[in-house]
Amino acid sequence: MNLKITYDDLILYYYGETNAQRTVDILQELEFNQSLRNDFEELCKISAELDKGFAEPNETSVHIVMEESLSSNLEQTI
Secondary structure (H helix, E strand, C coil), rough: CCCCCCCCHHHHCCCCCCHHHHHHHHHHHHHHHHHHHHHHHHHHHHHHHHHHHHCCCCCCHHHHHHEEEEEHHHCCCC
């Protein structure tokens, strides 16, 4: 096939933001282009790792937010 698919196209495809024709083009190219398929697999791995980092807020951050919220509520009632 050898369609011109960029890394940006892969990112858009990954997040479901390509139109129907571009999606078909990308899927066809992924089927035949090992290098592009490797890039897409790497993108999937990177995204999964990034998702792990944002799964839960840091306990200290939650504590600070809760203290600020309590303090703010007390000031408003006074």
